[in-house]
Amino acid sequence: MKSLRALVGDFRQQGKAIGHFNISDSNQLHALALASKETSLPVIVGLSEGEREYFPIRHAKALVDLYRADGVQIYLNADHTYSVEKAKKAIDDGVDSIVVDGAKLKMDENIKFAREVVKYARSKKGLFGGRDIVVEGELGYIGQSSSLHDELPAGVSLENLTTPEDAKRLVKEAGLDCLAPAVGNIHGMLKSAAEPRLHAEQVKAIADAVGVPLVLHGASGNTEQDIKDCIKAGIAVVHINTELRVIYRNSLRASLMSDETTPYKFLAPSVEEMKAYVAGKLKLFAEAA
Secondary structure, eight states, X not given: OOOHHHHHHHHHHXXXXXXXXXXXXXXXXXXXXXXXXXXXXXXXXXXXXXXXXXXXXXXXXXXXXXXXXXXXXXXXEEEEEOSHHHHHHXXXXXXXXXXXXXXXXXXXXXXXXXXXXXXXXXXXXXXXXXXXXXXXXXXXXXXXXXXXXXXXXXXXXXXXXXXXXXXXXXXXXHTOSEEEEOSSOOSSEESSSOOOOOOHHHHHHHHHHHOSOXXXXXXXXXXXXXXXXXXXXXXXXXXEOHHHHHHHHHHHHHHTTSSOOOHHHHHHHHHHHHHHHHHHHHHHHTSOO
């Protein structure tokens, strides 16, 4: 199986993107593995700090290794990590990539934070069987909660979109492998309003400036066309969390309305619905632009 670095590079060159989906338990992980196997497309599994407190990376890694042994192209990411200490722990626990989230920090602090994690990640790449860990930074605030919102999260605005100049500085000075910019995207979904439009032209300007693959966070609720335009402009990985959570919750709620008491029976419909959703997204993101 290719390294995640090589795979992201290949998808970027081909004008395609890899799907990244957050999980909180083994049922979601199983759905992702089934979708990857069904489509013969790679998938990235993400766990934020909160998610990995409930479902530790070491547990997810053990299952990911089993799926890989069965031929599934599945990768593990430590999503939204806010401290060097937790970043080092996630790396030690076996992730393929890590998101260093310094989006709320001042630029100099963001650079310092990211640079320290990059240095630690690189220390794991020895001459003999070392690990090649992809380090992703964030710039421009898009909110933090992957939930349903009544209104835009505070601090999310056109004024806070990532600029090419700032993006170039962060990537160069920190030595990042990927960058997640703010280009109109938000974490979570709005309950009763259309998602803000994504600015593909901003993606293109940032991609040209930084020269590394870009990552679109908070893609739940955005239109297929907006996402495809951003992939064409330079996005190589697309993150989704809230939409998958809503599917899981709604399907499970429907199953629990019955008198069924066997977990694998009332959980199976949720896994199937999540698998079908993820398979559709993987195909969409992997269509050549």
